[in-house]
Amino acid sequence: TRPASEAEVGMGGQDSETLPFTLADMRAAANQMCKDHYPLGAVEVFAQGGEYHIVCASGVAKPAAFWTGNFTARYRVFQSQAGVVIDGKMGGVSHFYEKGNVSAELDQPIASEIDLEGSTADKVFERINLMEVDYFSRVEECLETLQQGPYKKVRRYLPVSGHKLEWNQYSLGGMRINE
Template identity: 35%
Template structure:
């Protein structure tokens, strides 16, 4: 039987975008250990934050920086490509202590990709964070982008994540995945979780702009596919779920249902 820590960890790792604090509150209320269980869940918090591309504002900065496995340093700190500094990150509170350090030996490959990615992000995404990081042994580069949109007052939150790997030597095939997670929870729970694999051929001699343009084309195609899928659902499956009007063509007043003479009032028939 799973332990409380294993069960609570699964809750942490499955938290919807923007709702980690709510999940933590529920864990404290539901477990016999209360708040004392939270420090034991540190590995789950770290796994969640890195997988979800958590973002944090560094002290003295207005921009949010990505926390991921791609910009993680050997000492457990993370690297910011813009300021070229490393920073600590508290995975439980999702906060950054007020102290940065100079570049701790993190080798940055190609600033031209970062500039092109910045232009792409500003043009297509409202409020997002991004980064370009070398992978192990500098054999490839990871291109990472995350955009969050939270609207808890309207009972929905969403997150868009795109992660690509580009080999350092061209020609090559850029591979990656686009993840979209939206949670709507007014009077119920509706969740969209979709992942689309990406594979793009990058010819030899391609510039950074050319690489990012091919990524933009793939992302646009994914958005168009989602739009088409929603249209088909609206015109097909969702329409079939709608309650049909009775013969009278009038909506049933459910608060008065106890007073209906079933089979007569609803059907419009006359009493005998």
């Protein structure tokens, strides 16, 4: 699928009239961040009403480990009286499907501010990166807690033989179960 055009999402491609960096600067910094941190992801920056809107998405699938996960983030960058405000929401879904289905969805609202003087698109994305690193470290702590507690208890109710069931060995009334 192709990304929606700016006209389709209703956001213009004009530079912010209030922020000291251009849409092109924001897109270049966003693309660099995506390349560095989300090689399988996509990012786009839109301008509307003196603000920049950033959308980032990435996913990973590891079938051998019975796991999939995705990350999405939406940020808004605008000028306040004191500086440049970055707010929005980031979140992810992690799905484990070995011997059952367990998924976790974690969303986090975020807000931060950087000094207006000397602010650049690169500094905006440096701050976004710091917020994402903090988010991911908290997600890892949360998943570790879940793995040692609730996930471990759920797995106790699932088959614990450690052997795959060979369906070809069993029959009901002369019919093979897998037929």
